[in-house]
Amino acid sequence: MERTTFPGTLDSLEGIRLVVKEQAQQAGLAKKPTYALLLAVDEIATNIITHGYDENGGSGPVDVLISHADGKLSVTLEDDAVAFDPLKHTLPDEQFFAQPLENRPIGGMGIHLTLNGVDEFKYEYVNHRNRNTFIMKTEPASAPA
Amino acid sequence: MSLTITAEAKKIAKITLTGEVDSLTAREFQKEIERMAAEAPDELILVAKDLDFISSAGLRVLIFAKQKLGTHLNVYVVGAQPSVVETMVKTGLDNSFNIVDHYL
Numbered sequence: 001m002e003r004t005t006f007p008g009t010l011d012s013l014e015g016i017r018l019v020v021k022e023q024a025q026q027a028g029l030a031k032k033p034t035y036a037l038l039l040a041v042d043e044i045a046t047n048i049i050t051h052g053y054d055e056n057g058g059s060g061p062v063d064v065l066i067s068h069a070d071g072k073l074s075v076t077l078e079d080d081a082v083a084f085d086p087l088k089h090t091l092p093d094e095q096f097f098a099q100p101l102e103n104r105p106i107g108g109m110g111i112h113l114t115l116n117g118v119d120e121f122k123y124e125y126v127n128h129r130n131r132n133t134f135i136m137k138t139e140p141a142s143a144p145a
Numbered sequence: 146m147s148l149t150i151t152a153e154a155k156k157i158a159k160i161t162l163t164g165e166v167d168s169l170t171a172r173e174f175q176k177e178i179e180r181m182a183a184e185a186p187d188e189l190i191l192v193a194k195d196l197d198f199i200s201s202a203g204l205r206v207l208i209f210a211k212q213k214l215g216t217h218l219n220v221y222v223v224g225a226q227p228s229v230v231e232t233m234v235k236t237g238l239d240n241s242f243n244i245v246d247h248y249l
Contacts, residue, residue, distance in 0.1 A: 010169040017165075017198070035198075035228040042200045046168040109201035109236050116235055 002066045008053045008079060012062060016045050019064055020075055027068040027138045036117030037136050041075055043110035044086060044132045052081025052130065068138065076133045083125045086111050086132065158186035162196040166203030174203060178210045189214065190248055194224035204236055211241060223248045 004019050006012035017038050024034040045062055053059050060080040067074050089111065115121055120135035158181045166174055181189065189210060210220060221243045222233070233239050 010167075013167045013169055014165065017167075032228065038198065039200060039232065042167055042198075046200065046202065050168065109204060113201060113232065113235060 002064075004064045006062045006064065008049050008060050008062050008081070010046070010049055012049070013042055013045055016062065016064055016077075017042055020066065023066040023068065023075075024073060024136070027073045029073055029136055029138050033117075033136055037073075037075065037134060040114040040117045040121070040134050041077065043114045044134075045077055047084070047086060047110065048077060048079045048081060048130065048132075052079055052084050056082055058082075071138050073136045073138050074133060075135075076131055078129050078131050080129060084130060085123045085125070086114070087121075087123055155188055156184065156186045157188045157190060158184060159190045159192065161192040162199075164195070165198035166196065166206075167198070167200045168202040171200075171202035171206050174206045175209060178206060178213065182210075182213045186214070187218070189218060189220045191220065191222050192224065193222050193226070193229060196225060196229055199229055199232060201236070204233070204238060207238060207242065216241070219243060221245055221248050 002019070002023060004015075006016055020038055020041050021034065024037055029037070041064075048062055058081060063076075063078040065074075065076040065078065114134075118134045119137050120133075122131075122133040122135075124131040124133075160174075160177055160181065162174070164170070191207075207220070207222075211218060220241075223245055224247065225233075225244060230239075230244055233242065233244060
């Protein structure tokens, strides 16, 4: 398990993407799912920083935990902001995306891209921390002899 | 016999995006769009060949451009990488933007 702690500010996003990318490459995740994972992590990290910390006048860390086992690459973001379940917010439906741009509400795209890009997404609130977990299936390692 | 000729040159705005557009760098992108909007262009060309990453924050700037400049404005996204195109398709932006390989 790799754990990296970043300050909960927008200039951490690049570094967060970088550690996830490095681990995804090590895990042998293909280019396309890697991009989808980076996008998902970036979207949720942005929410944590802007909604969780900034809008509540708070600040704190974003911890990035990464592990790879049993054909699954797992990335977890942990933060100390107020409890925020991204799944509890209205998810955009097809109608949303069919709307002319001028009528579109501003939110909703990020969570849509998140859920669309990963094999599994989980939210938990444990020990006063938000835990957002992204799971990608990786190619099985070559069969043991 | 008389001839009346009315000629008008199209005003084309061109922005080249290089690198990564996330919630931080989207602010710079938005400022550039605002500067462009002051010129009231007829067409906006976004050269996206070297755009490696764009999050929803960047897509919102694209939507903002349409809203600010008028939805009749033609916006061309030129040479975008497959992942960027896919993100635009997933969010339905391919309906409102011209995603092209080349702009001549």
